[in-house]
Amino acid sequence: SQKIEQNSEALNIQEGKTATLTCNYTNYSPAYLQWYRQDPGRGPVFLLLIRENEKEKRKERLKVTFDTTLKQSLFHITASQPADSATYLCALDGDYKLSFGAGTTVTVRA
Amino acid sequence: NAGVTQTPKFRVLKTGQSMTLLCAQDMNHEYMYWYRQDPGMGLRLIHYSVGEGTTAKGEVPDGYNVSRLKKQNFLLGLESAAPSQTSVYFCASSYSSGNQPQHFGDGTRLSIL
Numbered sequence: 133s134q135k136i137e138q139n140s141e142a143l144n145i146q147e148g149k150t151a152t153l154t155c156n157y158t159n160y161s162p163a164y165l166q167w168y169r170q171d172p173g174r175g176p177v178f179l180l181l182i183r184e185n186e187k188e189k190r191k192e193r194l195k196v197t198f199d200t201t202l203k204q205s206l207f208h209i210t211a212s213q214p215a216d217s218a219t220y221l222c223a224l225d226g227d228y229k230l231s232f233g234a235g236t237t238v239t240v241r242a
Numbered sequence: 243n244a245g246v247t248q249t250p251k252f253r254v255l256k257t258g259q260s261m262t263l264l265c266a267q268d269m270n271h272e273y274m275y276w277y278r279q280d281p282g283m284g285l286r287l288i289h290y291s292v293g294e295g296t297t298a299k300g301e302v303p304d305g306y307n308v309s310r311l312k313k314q315n316f317l318l319g320l321e322s323a324a325p326s327q328t329s330v331y332f333c334a335s336s337y338s339s340g341n342q343p344q345h346f347g348d349g350t351r352l353s354i355l
Contacts, residue, residue, distance in 0.1 A: 173348070
């Protein structure tokens with residue numbers, strides 16, 4: 133069966149450090165992988181999209197990697213700030229729709 | 243520019259009651275989606291639409307119906323609410339499929355007693 137797994141444990145890090153989140157998948161062959169941020173009581177907000185032929189994508193302090201051999205994406209937040217505290221979701225494309233992971237909650241301590 | 247607007251924001255229903263959740267988008271997107279989000283389970287797709295007048299089943303469609311009579315609106319109906327349908331419901335829209343980001347509303351929190 134198809135499965136998308138993100139870090140099950142919440143991530144607590146010190147301000148200024150790098151947070152690294154993992155998204156692993158099985159029985160998918162996505163052409164695209166997306167990352168979203170979700171704040172409590174709000175809908176998810178799109179952050180980054182990476183294509184299967186791209187190894188890495190950057191946007192400001194965010195970096196995403198996509199390894200189709202390992203079936204894994206890593207999401208990095210560098211120089212983290214308390215404002216980065218949120219839940220981060222990965223999503224894989226397929227047949228006109230996205231399939232989402234359950235998310236990883238990140239808390240950045242000042 | 244409102245983006246995706248969901249109404250109502252909160253609702254409490256009794257078992258067996260019916261209701262309709264409304265989603266409206268002002269971005270001229272072709273694709274619209276309804277998800278439910280439960281603790282620890284992430285977003286699960288209920289139904290989606292790839293254009294006006296079209297709908298399709300997602301991962302968890304049972305107990306729900308949808309309609310897309312106008313391009314900007316996507317309605318989700320619960321014909322006979324059950325406690326298992328207590329959840330947060332999100333609507334999203336996108337220009338096309340997986341190579342485009344989805345834009346989400348802020349959700350409807352639905353409790354069924």
